[in-house]
Amino acid sequence: MTEAAPVVACVACGRAIDCCEFCDRPDCSTAICYRCVAVALRQATRDLHDHGG
Amino acid sequence: MPREIDREGVRRLVDQGAQLVEVLPAHEYEEEHLPGAVNLPLRRLEEQAADVLDRTRAVVVYCWDSA
Amino acid sequence: MYDYVAGKLDWLAAGGPIEGTDAATPRAGDVARGDVPTCGLDERLGEVQERTRPAGFDACVVVNQERVVLGLLRAKELDGDPASRIEAAMRPGPSTFRPHVRIQEMAHHMVDHDLENSPITTSDGRLVGLLRRDDALRVAHGRHQAEGDAT
Numbered sequence: 001m002t003e004a005a006p007v008v009a010c011v012a013c014g015r016a017i018d019c020c021e022f023c024d025r026p027d028c029s030t031a032i033c034y035r036c037v038a039v040a041l042r043q044a045t046r047d048l049h050d051h052g053g
Numbered sequence: 054m055p056r057e058i059d060r061e062g063v064r065r066l067v068d069q070g071a072q073l074v075e076v077l078p079a080h081e082y083e084e085e086h087l088p089g090a091v092n093l094p095l096r097r098l099e100e101q102a103a104d105v106l107d108r109t110r111a112v113v114v115y116c117w118d119s120a
Numbered sequence: 121m122y123d124y125v126a127g128k129l130d131w132l133a134a135g136g137p138i139e140g141t142d143a144a145t146p147r148a149g150d151v152a153r154g155d156v157p158t159c160g161l162d163e164r165l166g167e168v169q170e171r172t173r174p175a176g177f178d179a180c181v182v183v184n185q186e187r188v189v190l191g192l193l194r195a196k197e198l199d200g201d202p203a204s205r206i207e208a209a210m211r212p213g214p215s216t217f218r219p220h221v222r223i224q225e226m227a228h229h230m231v232d233h234d235l236e237n238s239p240i241t242t243s244d245g246r247l248v249g250l251l252r253r254d255d256a257l258r259v260a261h262g263r264h265q266a267e268g269d270a271t
Contacts (some may be wrong), residue, residue: 012195020233021215022215022229022235023215023233023234023235024211024214024215025233028233030233032231037215037229040225040229041217041218041221041225041226041229042129042220042221042225043129043133043217043218043221052185055121055122055123056121056122056123057122057123057125058122058125059124059125059130060124060126060130060131060134060136062122062124063122063124063131064123068158068186069190071122075128077128083138083140083141084140084141084142085128085132085138085140085141085142086128086138086139086140086237087128087131087136087137087138087139088137088138088139089139090139104125111121111122111254112121112122113122113123113124113261114121114122114123114124115123115127115128115131116127116128117127117128117129118126118127118128118130119125119126119127
């Protein structure tokens with residue numbers, strides 16, 4: 001029987017992920033998903049600014 | 054309808070004298086902006102553009118990203 | 121009228137010059153070590169072992185001919201069988217970070233996640249350098265002290 005990939009929850013948004021997208025470890029105690037890392041490091045923005053741009 | 058350009062397009066137009074306009078809120082602009090850019094938050098763009106911008110030069114507007 | 125659709129994020133991620141109150145804030149790209157050892161997929165781990173640690177690094181970045189990052193060999197991978205091919209030994213598709221990320225944020229996350237080093241790449245995946253946690257902390261701490269002295 002094949003074992004399921006370990007699943008952790010992103011500490012920021014709760015999404016289930018295979019491994020932490022910051023450190024690549026599946027057992028990271030502060031695992032964070034790709035989107036939340038990108039927003040946290042300002043590599044992307046989740047929020048629309050109030051001017052809509 | 055504005056024409057979409059990429060990073061190289063920005064460099065080319067700026068070299069040719071275009072005006073850069075950042076439409077993000079003022080505190081975002083103050084932290085970091087493209088060299089030479091002026092700040093015209095989008096909600097004030099229409100009312101302030103005529104006072105701030107030179108009609109004889111091309112205008113390049115930009116935001117944080119494409120979202 | 122022209123619209124630079126990709127926006128400020130694209131400009132920053134490509135390492136473009138900026139102005140503003142944060143312009144002088146140290147960024148990951150400023151602190152990353154551009155002289156990090158690199159290797160290709162077809163090399164053997166033994167060849168990489170021979171040049172990585174003597175150069176003072178405990179990681180080697182796997183890149184293609186365009187310097188696009190393909191994988192990473194951290195300490196655990198570097199301790200592997202010298203006869204193995206890099207493609208088999210490496211950690212593929214590592215998390216990478218952009219040059220414009222503020223060094224204090226990188227330092228904070230690297231401590232939180234106990235990460236010793238992180239590849240810094242441009243938005244099209246090309247290697248800028250390897251950011252070492254010790255370097256990030258040193259610069260972040262120096263910046264913090266400077267801000268404290270100023271207040």
